[in-house]
Amino acid sequence: MLDDTLLADPGALAAIDTGGVLRAAATAGAQVRSAAQAAQEAGVAGLGGHRPRALVLLRRPGASVSAAGILAALLGPGCPVPVVLADSAPGWIGPLDVVLAHTADATDAELADSVARSVRRGAEVVVSAPGDGPVASAGAGRVRLVEPRIPVPTGLDLPRALAVGLVTVSALDLLDPVLDPGLDALADELDAEAERNQPGHEPFMNPAKSLTLRLAEHTPLLWGTDPLAAAVAEHAACALATHAGIVAHASDVARAVTATGLLRALTAAAAGNDIFRDPFDDPTAAAEAPPPRLVLLATGEDDPAQITLRRTGRNWPAADLLHPVDEIARGTRHAALLRAAVLASRFDVTAAYLGLATRTIEPA
Numbered sequence: 001m002l003d004d005t006l007l008a009d010p011g012a013l014a015a016i017d018t019g020g021v022l023r024a025a026a027t028a029g030a031q032v033r034s035a036a037q038a039a040q041e042a043g044v045a046g047l048g049g050h051r052p053r054a055l056v057l058l059r060r061p062g063a064s065v066s067a068a069g070i071l072a073a074l075l076g077p078g079c080p081v082p083v084v085l086a087d088s089a090p091g092w093i094g095p096l097d098v099v100l101a102h103t104a105d106a107t108d109a110e111l112a113d114s115v116a117r118s119v120r121r122g123a124e125v126v127v128s129a130p131g132d133g134p135v136a137s138a139g140a141g142r143v144r145l146v147e148p149r150i151p152v153p154t155g156l157d158l159p160r161a162l163a164v165g166l167v168t169v170s171a172l173d174l175l176d177p178v179l180d181p182g183l184d185a186l187a188d189e190l191d192a193e194a195e196r197n198q199p200g201h202e203p204f205m206n207p208a209k210s211l212t213l214r215l216a217e218h219t220p221l222l223w224g225t226d227p228l229a230a231a232v233a234e235h236a237a238c239a240l241a242t243h244a245g246i247v248a249h250a251s252d253v254a255r256a257v258t259a260t261g262l263l264r265a266l267t268a269a270a271a272g273n274d275i276f277r278d279p280f281d282d283p284t285a286a287a288e289a290p291p292p293r294l295v296l297l298a299t300g301e302d303d304p305a306q307i308t309l310r311r312t313g314r315n316w317p318a319a320d321l322l323h324p325v326d327e328i329a330r331g332t333r334h335a336a337l338l339r340a341a342v343l344a345s346r347f348d349v350t351a352a353y354l355g356l357a358t359r360t361i362e363p364a
Contacts, residue, residue, distance in 0.1 A: 002216035006357045007209050010199040013356060018363040021243065021352045022199060024152040028159040028345045029191035034149040035128070035163035036183040042144045044126055044164070045181065047171040052124070053096035054082045055172065056089065057165070060111050062154070064102040066235035066344070067161035071100075071169065073231040074337055079174055089114035095122030100168050102161035104154065106133025115139045128164040155242040158235060158344055159190065166337075177333065189328065189338045190345055197349045208349035211295075214320055215240075216354065218293035220248035221266070223256045225304045225311070229297040232340050236297075236347035243361060244354035253296065254311045265292050270318050298323035299339040301330050322346070 006012050013022065039045075055075075057068040072083050084090065088110055089099060099118045103111055112134040118125050125143040129135045136145055146164050148157070163183055170179045179186075197208035204210065222237055224230030230252035237250035249262065257263065269291040296319045298304035304323050309315055328338045355361035 002213075002354070002357050003359075004213065004216070004357065007203060007212065007353060013199045016356055016359075016363070017352075017361070019153060019361065021153055021156070021355070021361055022349065024156050025345070025349045025352050026194040026198070027150055027152060027156075028194060028341075028348070029187040029189075031150050031152070031157070031159035032163040032183050032187040032190060035146060035160040036167055036181065036187075038146045038149060039126075039144075039164050039167040040181060042126075042146045044144050044146070044167050045171050046144075047098065047124060047126075047168065048173070050098070050124065050172065052081055052098040052172065053094070054084050054098075055079075055169070055174070056084045056086060056093065056097055056099045056118075056123075058089065058099060058101035058111065058114055059085055059087055060101065060103045060105070060108055062104055063156075063158040063161045066158050066231070066238060067102055067165050069231040069234055070162060070228065070340060070344070071165045073227040074340070075169065075174055076227065081172075081174065089118045089123075093118050093121050093123050097123045098168070098172065099123050099125045100165055101126070102128040102157075102164060103135060104130070104148075104157050106130040106135055108135055111135050112138040115143060119143060126164065126168050128161055155239060156348060158348070159341070162341065162344075179334065185334065186338060186341055189342055192327070193342045193345050194349075197346065208346050208353060211320075211322075211346065211350045212353040212357065215246070215293055215295075215350065216357075217290055219290045220246065221256070221262060221292050221294045222248055222250045223253040223294065223296055224251070225253050225296055225298045225307045226300045226336075227252065228299045228336055228340050229343070232299070232343045232347075233297050235344050236351075239344075239347045239351040240354070243348075243351035244358065245360045246351075246354065253308055257312045257314070262292065265289075266294055266318075269293075294319040296321050296323075297343055299336040299343070301335065 059065045059068045115138040119142045128146045131147040222233035224233045233250040237248040240246040
């Protein structure tokens, strides 16, 4: 059960958050700045002028999966080179390819093997990983190694992974318009989001707390109205599982509507429950699944309601909509990327609030 009084008491939150999860989640902007700087020092900009045969994004456990999905969705079908998502280096990897990987686990043996194989076959390799352990050793002196500079708990390193990826694709000239090398605009937006979500703000002015209250004691259905938003939804589901122990369904909205069981559950939830039923006297209440809460995520310029209607043939008037156009106005340079990063950060903080308020996050 959610202790909603905890959300209104910053002192109590600080006392229970002995592991500093909320503080770490607020470092997203700092992670981006430090990772961008570290990537420049590691020579990632030296990839400039190199048009690869393929860009291979290695998905390793943790934030790497989210970062790869977001990067692939951001580049989209218009990318001038194929973007390949793989768990390990493909057998065809060669000197014309660029491999990008991120991990928080310095001992990831499978990634170490992939790095060694990629280097041996002459591929350009960018690795975001700790500087000690088998992963770093596998490419010592032969890869562009970007080491972390801001330590964070498990599951809160997406900003770092994403920043290294963005610097890499920018160096390869795969984004139009190009990003600034320091990723200052992205870091500034993440700092602003951290300020909005700080524990001292009441839920009505704290979007992460507000989302926490909406998702509490529900089964979240996180559906993206565009490919980039769907990738963020996948990250959000992972964050809720990692920090709050909550199982969520994440998907693209057009795929999600083929799940007829979920549609029936949404219809039943919209019809409402009997207001006279006492859940403590009802022996079946404990066996019931938490009711679904539909959250539509959007990162594009168009009206999400119109996009959803066009793609699914229906409206969802009861759905919560997360489309941060108030934070990142339409027409802003790289607006979709900035909105995606803000939404990912918001879910990280929401998951932390949920984990703390339900005592799922254990004291350090």
